[in-house]
Amino acid sequence: MTQAFRIENGGLINRHKKLSFKFNGKTYLGYEGDTLASALLANGVHLVGRSFKYHRPRGFFGAGVDEPYAVVQLFRNGETEPNIKATEQELFEGLEAKSVNCWPSVNFDIGAINNFLKIFLPAGFYYKTFMWPKSFWYRIYEPFIRKAAGLGVASTKHDKERYEHKYEYCDLLIAGSGPSGLASAYAAAKNGAKVILAEDKPRFGGSLLTSDVNIGNQSGKDWADGIVAELKTMPNVVVKNRSQIFGYYDHNMLVMSEKVSDHLPSTKKYHPNKRLWYIRAKEVLISSGSIERPIVFGNNDTPGVMLSSAAKEYLKVYSVLVGRKPLVFTNNDSGYETAIEFKKHGVDPVVLDSRKNSESEIIDEAKNLGINIKNSYVVVAAQGYKKVKSADIASISEDKKQLGKIENIQCDCICVSGFWTPTIHLASQSGNKTKFKEEIDAFVTGQSKQNEITLGAANGVFSLEETLKTSFTAGSELSKKITENDNKIPIPNVVEKKSSQHDKFWCVPLPKGKNYKRFLDFQNDVAVSDVEIALREGYRSIEHVKRYTTLGMATDQGKTSNLNGLQLVSEIENKVVPAVGHTTFRPPYTPVSIGAIVGREVGKHSKPTRKSPMHSWHEKNNAVFVDAGVWLRPRYYKRGNENLFEGSKREAKNVRTNVGVCDVTTLGKIDIKGPDAAELLNRVYTNAWLKLPVGKARYGLMLREDGIVMDDGTTTRISENHYHMTTTTAQAANVLSHLEYYLQLVWPELNVNVVSTTEQWAGAAIAGPKSRDLLQKLFPNSDVSNEGLPFMGYMEGDLFGVKARIYRISFSGELAYEVNVESDYGNFMWEKIIEVGEEFNIQPYGTEALSTLRIEMGHVAGSELDGRTIPFDNALEGLVSKKKDFIGKRSLQRSAFIAKDRQRIVGVVPLDKQTSIPEGSHLVKDDKAPLPNPKLGHISASCWSVEYDNPFSLAILKDGKNMIGQKLFAMSPLKNKIIPVEIVSSHYVDPKGERVRS
Amino acid sequence: MLYINCPHCGMRSQNEFSYGGDASVKRPELNKEVSDQEWDNFVYNRKSLRGKHLELWQHISGCRQWIKVERDTATHEIFRTFKSDEEVA
Numbered sequence A: 001m002t003q004a005f006r007i008e009n010g011g012l013i014n015r016h017k018k019l020s021f022k023f024n025g026k027t028y029l030g031y032e033g034d035t036l037a038s039a040l041l042a043n044g045v046h047l048v049g050r051s052f053k054y055h056r057p058r059g060f061f062g063a064g065v066d067e068p069y070a071v072v073q074l075f076r077n078g079e080t081e082p083n084i085k086a087t088e089q090e091l092f093e094g095l096e097a098k099s100v101n102c103w104p105s106v107n108f109d110i111g112a113i114n115n116f117l118k119i120f121l122p123a124g125f126y127y128k129t130f131m132w133p134k135s136f137w138y139r140i141y142e143p144f145i146r147k148a149a150g151l152g153v154a155s156t157k158h159d160k161e162r163y164e165h166k167y168e169y170c171d172l173l174i175a176g177s178g179p180s181g182l183a184s185a186y187a188a189a190k191n192g193a194k195v196i197l198a199e200d201k202p203r204f205g206g207s208l209l210t211s212d213v214n215i216g217n218q219s220g221k222d223w224a225d226g227i228v229a230e231l232k233t234m235p236n237v238v239v240k241n242r243s244q245i246f247g248y249y250d251h252n253m254l255v256m257s258e259k260v261s262d263h264l265p266s267t268k269k270y271h272p273n274k275r276l277w278y279i280r281a282k283e284v285l286i287s288s289g290s291i292e293r294p295i296v297f298g299n300n301d302t303p304g305v306m307l308s309s310a311a312k313e314y315l316k317v318y319s320v321l322v323g324r325k326p327l328v329f330t331n332n333d334s335g336y337e338t339a340i341e342f343k344k345h346g347v348d349p350v351v352l353d354s355r356k357n358s359e360s361e362i363i364d365e366a367k368n369l370g371i372n373i374k375n376s377y378v379v380v381a382a383q384g385y386k387k388v389k390s391a392d393i394a395s396i397s398e399d400k401k402q403l404g405k406i407e408n409i410q411c412d413c414i415c416v417s418g419f420w421t422p423t424i425h426l427a428s429q430s431g432n433k434t435k436f437k438e439e440i441d442a443f444v445t446g447q448s449k450q451n452e453i454t455l456g457a458a459n460g461v462f463s464l465e466e467t468l469k470t471s472f473t474a475g476s477e478l479s480k481k482i483t484e485n486d487n488k489i490p491i492p493n494v495v496e497k498k499s500s501q502h503d504k505f506w507c508v509p510l511p512k513g514k515n516y517k518r519f520l521d522f523q524n525d526v527a528v529s530d531v532e533i534a535l536r537e538g539y540r541s542i543e544h545v546k547r548y549t550t551l552g553m554a555t556d557q558g559k560t561s562n563l564n565g566l567q568l569v570s571e572i573e574n575k576v577v578p579a580v581g582h583t584t585f586r587p588p589y590t591p592v593s594i595g596a597i598v599g600r601e602v603g604k605h606s607k608p609t610r611k612s613p614m615h616s617w618h619e620k621n622n623a624v625f626v627d628a629g630v631w632l633r634p635r636y637y638k639r640g641n642e643n644l645f646e647g648s649k650r651e652a653k654n655v656r657t658n659v660g661v662c663d664v665t666t667l668g669k670i671d672i673k674g675p676d677a678a679e680l681l682n683r684v685y686t687n688a689w690l691k692l693p694v695g696k697a698r699y700g701l702m703l704r705e706d707g708i709v710m711d712d713g714t715t716t717r718i719s720e721n722h723y724h725m726t727t728t729t730a731q732a733a734n735v736l737s738h739l740e741y742y743l744q745l746v747w748p749e750l751n752v753n754v755v756s757t758t759e760q761w762a763g764a765a766i767a768g769p770k771s772r773d774l775l776q777k778l779f780p781n782s783d784v785s786n787e788g789l790p791f792m793g794y795m796e797g798d799l800f801g802v803k804a805r806i807y808r809i810s811f812s813g814e815l816a817y818e819v820n821v822e823s824d825y826g827n828f829m830w831e832k833i834i835e836v837g838e839e840f841n842i843q844p845y846g847t848e849a850l851s852t853l854r855i856e857m858g859h860v861a862g863s864e865l866d867g868r869t870i871p872f873d874n875a876l877e878g879l880v881s882k883k884k885d886f887i888g889k890r891s892l893q894r895s896a897f898i899a900k901d902r903q904r905i906v907g908v909v910p911l912d913k914q915t916s917i918p919e920g921s922h923l924v925k926d927d928k929a930p931l932p933n934p935k936l937g938h939i940s941a942s943c944w945s946v947e948y949d950n951p952f953s954l955a956i957l958k959d960g961k962n963m964i965g966q967k968l969f970a971m972s973p974l975k976n977k978i979i980p981v982e983i984v985s986s987h988y989v990d991p992k993g994e995r996v997r998s
Numbered sequence B: 001m002l003y004i005n006c007p008h009c010g011m012r013s014q015n016e017f018s019y020g021g022d023a024s025v026k027r028p029e030l031n032k033e034v035s036d037q038e039w040d041n042f043v044y045n046r047k048s049l050r051g052k053h054l055e056l057w058q059h060i061s062g063c064r065q066w067i068k069v070e071r072d073t074a075t076h077e078i079f080r081t082f083k084s085d086e087e088v089a
């Protein structure tokens, strides 16, 4: 394939490196330094997609971030990504892209029938058409819209790419590397400020890459290259290309997406695909430039109609002719600059200028070159379906209301310039009160809310000389405040051509008898007629018009459409534009990959993994792990071909008959010290704590102020003013914060310190009838008899030379102990217990057996203490002191909490003694009752009772206290089960609690 | 993301803190008769006002101190920050 539209010489592409790529299955050639758009245009490809609503053929409209049409599906190294702008995607060897929004192909698109069913899709069509009949939505409308619309397909595969996040701080963050960005960065850098300069394009320089100016006796581009080269050598400056600052958030936090690898065929090893920068800047300089705006005319969406600045960029940067017979349609001098470039490359353009007469250096140059200029002329309509073939043009009266006789003129592209719109998005996101500037018919920034300043074209200043002057000054003034250096930079002299006043003209009237579509928003297919309908139907607020018509709501956020939309509304409403006001700009300025936002926090990295010191032992002994919050805990230790049910049953049984050991390191532990420690516990727990002797543990229950149970656990008095508190694994962090809250804010007079020691202690629970015999062998010098270490007793011991803490507490309901040693000795302790325990037939047990043991004992845990239950619900009202006050006590008097039929924990056994009841099942009286079947309670936890060898569950049941012996049904629609059950006591095994005291 | 001046540690990003609600709420004293209305106001009723708001934050990934932050709920501007025991004038 030849690149028929590529000019022989010039441009900024690397002609030594040819690249081949595929578009819609066809292979083309381009050069290194091309974008996908410039390479396609070099090959004469103008048709890239179909429009969103009417599926009209769409080409290229811009050359960068403002592009509304050329959105493609990209394929790279086995991955695919939708919503990629061809004008931003750099070419690489082997690139593959496809058109979106067309089915079955870009050349023959079934959806284009919408174009002929206009009556079907006017403004508000989403709201009107698809509202009725209601049942049609799921079956007919939604699938139809989904098939016909959309901007590509998200990959369903796991994304192999890596995305990174980075936090950065700087004195000055500068968005955009055009003349104002470079000048301010340079001045600030010379004052020693820490500067980050961000450019979204691959090349630095902004408008200097395409404008015909001189700075300090060199071309604008050479000056820019020199400044960038020098900035890159300075240690206090970070210069980043391919980096888009897309969001301006509170307190001068900005977020930037750096495309690290998108321009390469595949990501390099150890490199991310994209890097998201969170930058906290003392000062922000916005030099984001301006975007040319279109003039609205008939069929202005035909491929071949594009911004004149884009045509110039394709020519000057990429050496690509967007046409050989160009028509330039302008209301200002910028169109002439494009015409001059065409002429210099041997192509004869025709210029239509809406102004009656205008004089400037630029126009003089065009005239001297012999360019055909027609004043007071406009394009009425583009002709051609998949590509511009000609244009209907006409003269226009001075009041812009009357068109002359329509003539047809041959052309293959129409380059439009409706003057410039400053890019104020970032300033607006920051909270800047923008204002309308009459001279340029656009909004500029006003009062800053944060430390931000907008410079150059982004601030509506289009003179290079003034831009450089203000930017050098701003850069040095702002940096001086921070670094207190004051290096004066001489401002270089500037040679630029002066332009004349633009014409306040933005929309060509319809000729009599014609009904051309005149588009405002090219990506969402919003035409002048749609906005007219919206206003006729009574929509007045610009925010409402936007939503009703979808004007400016596409992925380009109306970069080329907003102002023309405002002009239209203001004209019809007979208001001035500032009174209409613009819609709110919100981040992101450009689409950002979800992957970049998520960063490294995916899969295993979505949360930290915490492991106990005994983890490697568990691994070596075939533990099957389960996530317990961020901890990994053994669920059971697999023997042979055992499954979870068999393994956990064996382990639980062994605890009931011999002895088992369980890793309980994950339990939250808080060290509490100070003379008022007992008083704190007494206020925090529902039960009494003032009289707990040294060397004793007590079970405690903690409420929130609203009376709901927050957590439970045992706390041990180690010495006079020293307590060791345990919390559940899940609530460890919350309980610490809770204690700190009361100590620091509510009762600062209490002299107590709290600190988390969860990770300082390794814990092993030894449970079962033979646990005392084992303990005696582990601690031969300690008296661990029932008298020496009674239930809820505590002592310190010597475990083969390692200091240990021994607590006689039980979660399993068996005679049990918990041994703690410093974490580093955890594995030593564990191995000793296993080794010494061998003669007692010890087996390690996991969380599944642990659950089984506590459930059949009726001990509550997280599934009952679920943030919805009070002490009574858990049959723990005996722990609620009547004498003293504590956190949440007053709430327990709420009428719902003292209701006669208050919910309460019960045991549930299936009548057939066979069918396990799924957790979460609802308990109902009548399984045949019509829906919604009144729910009496729910199953909170289920196990297979090893004591009775049948299923057993715990439930929170309405009026549970009086329901023992009742027959109900457990219903699980999820598992499609209806199980007849009997309600029994929650204390299924050892109801008197004799074993723990034995 | 807010930038909060911890009176103990200095300027830190919001993601080091956790929010603790209205700092003007006073817990009724222990062992004191409290009416339903008074208790309701303490536990549930909050003003959710627009504008200047004194609120609690805990520097959870830092010094773990609870601090008071005077912030505008509409603009997110932070005016002053205080230690937990500092009087707010």
Ligand SMILES: [Zn+2]
Binding pocket: B006, B007, B008, B009, B010, B059, B062, B063, B064, B065
């Ligand atoms: Zn702090």
